[in-house]
Amino acid sequence: MTNHWIDLKNSDCIFIIGCNPAENHPISFKWIEQAVDNGGKLIVVDPRYTRSASKSDIYAQLRPGTDIAFLGGMINYALQHDLIHREYVRDYTNAAFIVNEKFDFKDGMFCSFDDKEKSYDLKSWAYANDAAGNPRRDESLKDPRCVYQLLKKHYSRYDVDTVCQITGTPKDAYLKVVQAFCATGRADKAGTILYAMGITQSTHGTQNVRAVAMLQMLLGNIGIAGGGVNALRGESNVQGSTDYGLLFHLLPGYLKSPEFDNVDLKAYNEKWTPKTKDKKSANWWGNTPKYITSLLKSWYGENATKENDFCYSYLPKRSGNYGYSKIIEKMKGGGIEGLVCMGMNPAMGGPDSNTAREALGKLKWLVTVDLWETETSIFWKRPGVNPKEIQTEVFMLPAASSVEKEGSISNSGRWAQWRYKAVEPVGEAKSDMWIIDQFYKRINALYKKEKGAFPEPITKMAWGYGNEEPEPTLVAKEINGYFLKDTTIKDKDKTLEFKAGDPVPMFKFLADDGSTSSGCWIYTGSFTKDGNQMARRDQSDPTGLGLFPKWAWAWPVNRRIIYNRASVDKEGAPFNAKRPVIAWNALEKKWQGDVPDGPWPPMNDAKEGKYPFIMLPEGHGRLYALDLKDGPFPEHYEPMESPTRNLLSNVQNNPAVAVPKNVSRDLDKYPFIGTTYRMTEHWQTGSMTRSLPWLVELVPDMFVEISETLAKKKGIAKGDKVRVHTERGSIEAVALVTARLKPLSVAGKQVEQIGMPWHFGYSGLAKGDSANLLTPTVGCANTGIPEFKAFLCDIEKRRA
Amino acid sequence: MTAAKLVLNEIKGYHRFLKFMMVLVGLGALASLVRFIFGLGVTTNLNDTYPWGLWISFDVVTAVPLAAGAFTIGIVAHIFHIKKLEPLVRPAIVTGFLGYSLVCVGLLLDLGQPQRGINVLRYWNIHSPMFEVSMCVMAYTTVLTLEFLHPVAEKFGWHLPLRLLRTLELPFAILAAMISTLHQSTLGTFFLIAVDKLHALWYNPLLPLQFWLSAIFTGLSIVIFEASLVHKYMGQPDESDLLATLTRIIPWVMALYLGVKAYALAFLTHGPLFDRPVLLALFLVEICAGVLIPFGMFITKKIKSDKRMQLRAASLVIFGLVLNRFNVSMFGMEQPGNLIYAPSLIESLVTIGIIAAHILFFVLIAKYFPIFEHHPETVDYSIPDRMHRIDDGRKRVGGELEA
Amino acid sequence: MSSEKIDFTKTKTFLIDTTKCTGCRGCQVACKQWNQLQGEQTHFFSGEGYQNPPAMSEYTFTRIKFKDYQKHGQNEFAFYKEMCMHCNEPACASVCPVGAFQKTAEGPVIYDSKRCIGCRFCMMACPFGVPKYEWSKAFPLVRKCTGCYSRIKEGMKPACATACPTAIAYGPRDEMLKEAEKRLKAKPERYYPAIYGKNEAGGTSVLYLTHQPLDELGFKPVTQRPLPSYTWQALRFVPGIFLTVGGTLSAVSWFQQRKDRIRAEEEGRTASGHHHGKDEKKENSL
Numbered sequence A: 001m002t003n004h005w006i007d008l009k010n011s012d013c014i015f016i017i018g019c020n021p022a023e024n025h026p027i028s029f030k031w032i033e034q035a036v037d038n039g040g041k042l043i044v045v046d047p048r049y050t051r052s053a054s055k056s057d058i059y060a061q062l063r064p065g066t067d068i069a070f071l072g073g074m075i076n077y078a079l080q081h082d083l084i085h086r087e088y089v090r091d092y093t094n095a096a097f098i099v100n101e102k103f104d105f106k107d108g109m110f111c112s113f114d115d116k117e118k119s120y121d122l123k124s125w126a127y128a129n130d131a132a133g134n135p136r137r138d139e140s141l142k143d144p145r146c147v148y149q150l151l152k153k154h155y156s157r158y159d160v161d162t163v164c165q166i167t168g169t170p171k172d173a174y175l176k177v178v179q180a181f182c183a184t185g186r187a188d189k190a191g192t193i194l195y196a197m198g199i200t201q202s203t204h205g206t207q208n209v210r211a212v213a214m215l216q217m218l219l220g221n222i223g224i225a226g227g228g229v230n231a232l233r234g235e236s237n238v239q240g241s242t243d244y245g246l247l248f249h250l251l252p253g254y255l256k257s258p259e260f261d262n263v264d265l266k267a268y269n270e271k272w273t274p275k276t277k278d279k280k281s282a283n284w285w286g287n288t289p290k291y292i293t294s295l296l297k298s299w300y301g302e303n304a305t306k307e308n309d310f311c312y313s314y315l316p317k318r319s320g321n322y323g324y325s326k327i328i329e330k331m332k333g334g335g336i337e338g339l340v341c342m343g344m345n346p347a348m349g350g351p352d353s354n355t356a357r358e359a360l361g362k363l364k365w366l367v368t369v370d371l372w373e374t375e376t377s378i379f380w381k382r383p384g385v386n387p388k389e390i391q392t393e394v395f396m397l398p399a400a401s402s403v404e405k406e407g408s409i410s411n412s413g414r415w416a417q418w419r420y421k422a423v424e425p426v427g428e429a430k431s432d433m434w435i436i437d438q439f440y441k442r443i444n445a446l447y448k449k450e451k452g453a454f455p456e457p458i459t460k461m462a463w464g465y466g467n468e469e470p471e472p473t474l475v476a477k478e479i480n481g482y483f484l485k486d487t488t489i490k491d492k493d494k495t496l497e498f499k500a501g502d503p504v505p506m507f508k509f510l511a512d513d514g515s516t517s518s519g520c521w522i523y524t525g526s527f528t529k530d531g532n533q534m535a536r537r538d539q540s541d542p543t544g545l546g547l548f549p550k551w552a553w554a555w556p557v558n559r560r561i562i563y564n565r566a567s568v569d570k571e572g573a574p575f576n577a578k579r580p581v582i583a584w585n586a587l588e589k590k591w592q593g594d595v596p597d598g599p600w601p602p603m604n605d606a607k608e609g610k611y612p613f614i615m616l617p618e619g620h621g622r623l624y625a626l627d628l629k630d631g632p633f634p635e636h637y638e639p640m641e642s643p644t645r646n647l648l649s650n651v652q653n654n655p656a657v658a659v660p661k662n663v664s665r666d667l668d669k670y671p672f673i674g675t676t677y678r679m680t681e682h683w684q685t686g687s688m689t690r691s692l693p694w695l696v697e698l699v700p701d702m703f704v705e706i707s708e709t710l711a712k713k714k715g716i717a718k719g720d721k722v723r724v725h726t727e728r729g730s731i732e733a734v735a736l737v738t739a740r741l742k743p744l745s746v747a748g749k750q751v752e753q754i755g756m757p758w759h760f761g762y763s764g765l766a767k768g769d770s771a772n773l774l775t776p777t778v779g780c781a782n783t784g785i786p787e788f789k790a791f792l793c794d795i796e797k798r799r800a
Numbered sequence B: 001m002t003a004a005k006l007v008l009n010e011i012k013g014y015h016r017f018l019k020f021m022m023v024l025v026g027l028g029a030l031a032s033l034v035r036f037i038f039g040l041g042v043t044t045n046l047n048d049t050y051p052w053g054l055w056i057s058f059d060v061v062t063a064v065p066l067a068a069g070a071f072t073i074g075i076v077a078h079i080f081h082i083k084k085l086e087p088l089v090r091p092a093i094v095t096g097f098l099g100y101s102l103v104c105v106g107l108l109l110d111l112g113q114p115q116r117g118i119n120v121l122r123y124w125n126i127h128s129p130m131f132e133v134s135m136c137v138m139a140y141t142t143v144l145t146l147e148f149l150h151p152v153a154e155k156f157g158w159h160l161p162l163r164l165l166r167t168l169e170l171p172f173a174i175l176a177a178m179i180s181t182l183h184q185s186t187l188g189t190f191f192l193i194a195v196d197k198l199h200a201l202w203y204n205p206l207l208p209l210q211f212w213l214s215a216i217f218t219g220l221s222i223v224i225f226e227a228s229l230v231h232k233y234m235g236q237p238d239e240s241d242l243l244a245t246l247t248r249i250i251p252w253v254m255a256l257y258l259g260v261k262a263y264a265l266a267f268l269t270h271g272p273l274f275d276r277p278v279l280l281a282l283f284l285v286e287i288c289a290g291v292l293i294p295f296g297m298f299i300t301k302k303i304k305s306d307k308r309m310q311l312r313a314a315s316l317v318i319f320g321l322v323l324n325r326f327n328v329s330m331f332g333m334e335q336p337g338n339l340i341y342a343p344s345l346i347e348s349l350v351t352i353g354i355i356a357a358h359i360l361f362f363v364l365i366a367k368y369f370p371i372f373e374h375h376p377e378t379v380d381y382s383i384p385d386r387m388h389r390i391d392d393g394r395k396r397v398g399g400e401l402e403a
Numbered sequence C: 001m002s003s004e005k006i007d008f009t010k011t012k013t014f015l016i017d018t019t020k021c022t023g024c025r026g027c028q029v030a031c032k033q034w035n036q037l038q039g040e041q042t043h044f045f046s047g048e049g050y051q052n053p054p055a056m057s058e059y060t061f062t063r064i065k066f067k068d069y070q071k072h073g074q075n076e077f078a079f080y081k082e083m084c085m086h087c088n089e090p091a092c093a094s095v096c097p098v099g100a101f102q103k104t105a106e107g108p109v110i111y112d113s114k115r116c117i118g119c120r121f122c123m124m125a126c127p128f129g130v131p132k133y134e135w136s137k138a139f140p141l142v143r144k145c146t147g148c149y150s151r152i153k154e155g156m157k158p159a160c161a162t163a164c165p166t167a168i169a170y171g172p173r174d175e176m177l178k179e180a181e182k183r184l185k186a187k188p189e190r191y192y193p194a195i196y197g198k199n200e201a202g203g204t205s206v207l208y209l210t211h212q213p214l215d216e217l218g219f220k221p222v223t224q225r226p227l228p229s230y231t232w233q234a235l236r237f238v239p240g241i242f243l244t245v246g247g248t249l250s251a252v253s254w255f256q257q258r259k260d261r262i263r264a265e266e267e268g269r270t271a272s273g274h275h276h277g278k279d280e281k282k283e284n285s286l
């Protein structure tokens, strides 16, 4: 989230697209309802009429996988009817930037595509620079090569009728949505967009998100209270897990993990430290060397020295993709010996579960660290297999649940909240931290004893969190970071003294010379000499916007609404005086309100003024992206399995995504759209909920939702047992016939959809077939997130 | 011969019918045992939609008015002092006594916590019709028991208690009438709470009054019914000339009843009357077959002499009452859409057992106790007279001596 | 029934705004947790939408009813929480022969299982069909929403109200009514113009606001009069009737007896007179 949960109450228009907060983030509605009570509008766009939709002022149905068309149409409408926040767009986004001559777009393809590699040459999309090496700009936005004009041209194809043809949205509903939300383009109106898996789980998921962000920039909705681009994160601490780099391409704090050709720290910094010649651009990533060095210091401590490149060489270097699907693929080919599943249930969670379950059988050993016996830990005795034929040795480590251990949880709003142990773990369960600590200690001992190839990355680690039970606060302090030697810092007028061992108060004090450590630079400031900031519980709300600055702690530097420099004009006066996030006090020469995006004075300040989008080298929000694999502008492509041809171009699918084997577009075999989703009553793969009688009572068995028309066509009645097939597999379920699902009219023909939760499996109290036996192994060009939301299937009544 | 043998032989001598009754009673007893072992849920078809079923509808709501003969005849014979009817009193009292005892049995079976029945005496809730009825039933059962002791005492020739009971006969009759009036009507009050449940055909604020009136004329009809059968099957003397007196009283009460019902339907109902065909049919049967037709029969001259007509009319009235009580407590409560309640086997066996027990014990009691024998002295029992007569007697004796 | 002296403007009351209810069923589960009620065996869904279990029961004190239907082409997907209405003048309490139910001054209508004899009159009487029976047991008791009386007494909110993210407000009845009226006035287009529970059964400690017409959601149309008054209007005559009947009948019988006695005495006198005569004769003959 650019903003945070409570801030939803400040919105004039809440646009829910691709998520279902009433069901999957129930507490969010506490704030959404407040916005509505204050006269805000609630828009829900979803293929199904959900519990969220039931609360909406405007509901529009769309076909799974067509969000770019939907949002592109909104962008077009905003531009055509000039509903955008001009000043914001001109000054704070790259609308005025001139793009080099080479760039162009024809019939669904951007320039310089390598058909063999299935990839674009991103350099060909660069800005046109001036002599000084800064991007050229045209404040008038008239230049045909400026982003604004290219954007306008690109989306001019997304007229309302075409869009509705594609998305299947009734035109009147579509127009209602567009008009209601584009009305927030005014400076005194705030509109927020909430999204999650409906947007991301697509072969063009990242571009879906881009489309959301672009619309928000055009309407001047980023950085302001009640606005923003708000991803409703998933697992209760998934925000934390990404912050701490639990992804193959990231290190903690969103530092890139080294690639094979980043041979040394210098090369790494070269590659990942963006540069700018523009003094007005903060270009915060310019600090990358400080952060990576501090990270290495916290990992390898004394062993990390300038001379040995701070042990940079110990870091694994990646080449290519190590995403979930790739791992399964490799496992299936017998390329992986062992797997540790810590809080994950891959026999269920990934696409094409049959393959995943087979792959698990190719492992020598499998460790599951979980609260429960999961489908993964009993994959070897799953229905239809003979345990004798599976050689994998499985170890189940009982894990303590979130209420049985102390630590921090980072929510979608980037608030790190400290939690305490409420009860002792049941049985022999141990906290994950204890388990990891033991892993390290025992592996380290083995390496020390048996040496082996390249033991240093383990043996040279600085590891000390206590002897028996590791101390969470020690970890928290290490993440915040220490001064490693006595330091004096000149900060504006005053000088600050720090002793070796003092916690670093702010990441701007981190250094690239090894004098500081930090386990995750964005969390620097979370555990200072004033103690554990994440444990704060002060309920004061000075701004009245619900920022609650003294409740817990938000990264970065306790900023509650990021990009808040974009909420004020170039003089530092809030665009919306009603809800000022920050405001520049010219007399005292300081900002008031939320923690500003950097200390500098407003943009117009000749000497120190800075652009608002400080994380980008050009300092301006990107309506035109430079670094995405599949194009600078989101372009509509059909999902891999789609019931129709692409009405906007002759390019059917995202060209940057390779078409996998096990998909089929045979509409005679698979005439219907399948989509998967969650419901309030169950959690994820169900291991958490399908063993709790109180929840099983609510949703006892696997079901699919179908429309009344499809039910009639197939002679299916509510409660009938049905079978659903795809190219990957087939499942049994009970049919829930409901008017909440309606057939969509796409390019003039009726398309039916079959909705299903993916919570069921073969372990636990309530068992059922897994939706993921049906889903295709194909994902987003940029993130690889699988296309769980749109695939082709067939359904038939199961004769008893 | 041992006592057991004696009893056995005695039983061997009984009529087939009695033996059959015994079997039914046995089954009933067994069924009630099952109910206590496995609980109401398993053994009955009661559920949260139909918390009350056959046992309440028949064993209580219907059985009570069916046992009203005792107090009604009591009123007529003792209070209105129509002495010639006294032969009818005792059988009625026995029926009443059995009736109420079995009502208590029925209630206890139906309670979830029978062992706590006594709580009714510990925690009073004067707002509860149920409280009122339980109190009355307890009180009245005691009264009936005492009244029943009468023949018993006679049989064993306990003279003191006998005298005491004789002197109490009238006060008892009055007490009985008072108590009965209350609980017979309050049974109707039960259903006044079901304002949004009981169908308008039966729901109206005068329900208690109607329950009371119908109890009276049914009570008297029961007496007729019983006497006729007893005469028919137990070779007891023909009382039809006595019954004729009753047939003269009954129509008056019925007329009153009809009046009240008509008025209530016309002016006091709160909902649509004709929206539920089945209920309407039930209602019509109840009124026509159960009230109008017998009423017609009762007002004929013929009925005074015609035994069979008396029996028929009485039977119709009884049928009408049963149907009425079921309409009020069961059928009229069925909500459209809900699945319909039908008693389970166990429930039915218990109720059948209770009815059988009633008949069985009645016959046995009649067999072993002076129920029908007319008392040796047909004099009034009021104390002053008795004194009077006694010293009058002494004088006489004295006179003899002088002589 | 001690409800007479209770100030019904102060009794704690649920304001359940179904237009804010997301059907998350947190309340339903929180209730089971607080009251430690066992989960029920269900199959598929028992009603519209995702509704489960089929009904309130000895194991389920509150339940979200789902409504999933079409109205002039528009979807209606509505949820409302069933529970004990905690009537100001509870029928259950008035009919209970042993006064096992009681309306508390705090608001909840509570149940004293130690008194209950299991007659199920409360179940008959409750206009909302709330009290449920332990059909599973050989010696069953009644069960229903406790209003979380044990929590209220500790100054806490009921478990369900605490769990609810949006829809349940909880406070003194007059405040809740004021709030409800405020909402109706502020957003007439959002609400069906009625507060269910304001007058139903003479007023309850649970109030509902809805968007859809009440009957569409399956709210029971119940009398606006307190139910106890329906039986009381008859019961209050009990003492009177008792004495009247007693009195009249005594009078009648006394009168009748007297008549007969007089007759009897006359007969008696003539009889004895004759006798004497005889004696005299005898004496004369001596």
Ligand SMILES: Nc1nc2c(c(=O)[nH]1)N[C@H]1C(S)=C(S)[C@@H](COP(=O)(O)OP(=O)(O)OC[C@H]3O[C@@H](n4cnc5c(=O)[nH]c(N)nc54)[C@H](O)[C@@H]3O)O[C@H]1N2
Residues within 6 Å of the ligand: A017, A018, A019, A020, A021, A023, A024, A025, A045, A046, A047, A048, A050, A063, A064, A065, A066, A067, A195, A196, A197, A198, A199, A232, A233, A234, A235, A675, A676, A677, A678, A679, A680, A681, A682, A683, A684, A685, A789, A790
């Ligand atoms: N109760 C509960 N809460 C949860 C979870 C849970 O399992 N149970 N999971 C947590 C996790 S890990 C996550 S990631 C989040 C996910 O939260 P959500 O994203 O809200 O979860 P989903 O239900 O998968 O998808 C949301 C909606 O997207 C719609 N949808 C499907 N296809 C499309 C499409 O092409 N376009 C658009 N616009 N919408 C589409 C679906 O109909 C669905 O209603 O929820 C979190 N919260």
Ligand SMILES: Nc1nc2c(c(=O)[nH]1)N[C@H]1C(S)=C(S)[C@@H](COP(=O)(O)OP(=O)(O)OC[C@H]3O[C@@H](n4cnc5c(=O)[nH]c(N)nc54)[C@H](O)[C@@H]3O)O[C@H]1N2
Residues within 6 Å of the ligand: A197, A201, A234, A235, A342, A343, A344, A345, A346, A348, A349, A350, A351, A369, A370, A371, A372, A374, A399, A400, A401, A402, A432, A676, A677, A678, A683, A684, A685, A686, A687, A688, A758, A771, A772, A775, A788
């Ligand atoms: N078809 C389809 N598939 C999907 C999705 C979809 O929308 N549709 N959504 C995708 C998304 S967004 C996600 S996030 C994934 C999730 O996929 P998974 O993460 O594999 O599924 P979970 O059930 O969340 O697995 C979490 C496991 O952690 C265990 N656990 C809980 N607490 C702890 C703890 O404190 N310690 C440890 N060690 N274990 C713990 C739980 O018991 C559970 O078994 O599924 C993806 N799969």
Ligand code: SF4
Residues within 6 Å of the ligand: A024, A025, A026, A027, A028, A236
């Ligand atoms: S389940 Fe937990 S995380 Fe999800 S909404 Fe409820 S309280 Fe929040």
Ligand code: SF4
Residues within 6 Å of the ligand: C084, C085, C086, C087, C090, C091, C092, C093, C109, C125, C126, C127, C128, C129, C130, C131, C144
């Ligand atoms: S709703 Fe029913 S159970 Fe609850 S208080 Fe009212 S009458 Fe009693």
Ligand code: SF4
Residues within 6 Å of the ligand: C095, C096, C097, C098, C099, C100, C101, C115, C116, C117, C118, C119, C120, C121, C122, C123, C142
């Ligand atoms: S069942 Fe229990 S609580 Fe209900 S009325 Fe009878 S005694 Fe009272």
Ligand code: SF4
Residues within 6 Å of the ligand: C030, C031, C032, C034, C035, C061, C062, C083, C144, C145, C146, C147, C148, C158, C159, C160, C161
């Ligand atoms: S008040 Fe308490 S008992 Fe009643 S429904 Fe709510 S949680 Fe359950």
Ligand code: SF4
Residues within 6 Å of the ligand: C020, C021, C022, C023, C024, C025, C026, C027, C028, C064, C079, C081, C163, C164, C165, C166, C167, C168
């Ligand atoms: S907790 Fe609140 S929002 Fe959720 S279902 Fe219950 S009443 Fe509705």
Ligand SMILES: [Mo]
Residues within 6 Å of the ligand: A233, A234, A235, A238
């Ligand atoms: Mo997720």
